[in-house]
Amino acid sequence: xxxxxxxxxxxxxxxxxxxxxxxxxxxxxxxxxxxxxxxxxxxxxxxxxxxxxxxxxxxxxxxxxxxxxxxxxxxxxxxxxxxxxxxxxxxxxxxxxxxxxxxxxxxxxxxx
Amino acid sequence: xxxxxxxxxxxxxxxxxxxxxxxxxxxxxxxxxxxxxxxxxxxxxxxxxxxxxxxxxxxxxxxxxxxxxxxxxxxxxxxxxxxxxxxxxxxxxxxxxxxxxxxxxxxxxxxxxxx
Numbered sequence: 001x002x003x004x005x006x007x008x009x010x011x012x013x014x015x016x017x018x019x020x021x022x023x024x025x026x027x028x029x030x031x032x033x034x035x036x037x038x039x040x041x042x043x044x045x046x047x048x049x050x051x052x053x054x055x056x057x058x059x060x061x062x063x064x065x066x067x068x069x070x071x072x073x074x075x076x077x078x079x080x081x082x083x084x085x086x087x088x089x090x091x092x093x094x095x096x097x098x099x100x101x102x103x104x105x106x107x108x109x110x111x112x
Numbered sequence: 113x114x115x116x117x118x119x120x121x122x123x124x125x126x127x128x129x130x131x132x133x134x135x136x137x138x139x140x141x142x143x144x145x146x147x148x149x150x151x152x153x154x155x156x157x158x159x160x161x162x163x164x165x166x167x168x169x170x171x172x173x174x175x176x177x178x179x180x181x182x183x184x185x186x187x188x189x190x191x192x193x194x195x196x197x198x199x200x201x202x203x204x205x206x207x208x209x210x211x212x213x214x215x216x217x218x219x220x221x222x223x224x225x226x227x
Binding site for chain 1: 160
């Protein structure tokens with residue numbers, strides 16, 4: 001079992017819709033969770049981080065964390081074509097020296 | 113500099129050649145990470161420096177991989193006797209260091225192709 005699992009997609013949503021991206025992790029001791037966006041041929045860019053159970057909102061983005069179920073999700077409201085990218089879920093695994101463990105990413109396409 | 117700088121942007125090597133990849137982090141950033149990203153996959157951790165100290169090298173896939181950061185700023189990832197399976201994008205990231213929410217800034221990466 002991979003430490004961080006994501007549905008690879010591709011996920012397609014129409015412009016203006018809500019895109020929902022999901023991620024599960026295997027290490028119950030993980031405390032820090034991150035969502036990165038990666039455009040094709042570009043480097044990852046941090047868009048959200050979350051530590052506590054519940055929701056964290058930042059503009060059109062909402063991160064949700066449920067430690068009991070070991071999942072973290074990212075909602076993108078009012079999706080725009082410019083949101084089309086691969087979204088990477090990342091976790092700092094307990095006992096590690098602060099490095100991020102990434103999932104394989106979910107490819108999102110927002111259709112105009 | 114304004115961001116993390118990596119060079120070269122592209123590198124083509126013949127199998128068996130040695131390569132050196134350079135990372136120039138954001139000035140003042142204590143932490144520096146190297147990741148390897150295969151096509152269609154997420155980045156895989158290779159090694160981590162705090163200043164000049166290499167605190168974790170557990171992700172280096174073999175003893176052909178070596179990284180250094182002698183003065184706590186610029187870092188070099190060296191791959192000896194390159195193999196085809198080494199073909200990937202090598203990403204460098206830096207952060208201020210400390211705290212759970214530290215933001216990692218990634219460079220544009222070096223795309224290595226081993227023929």
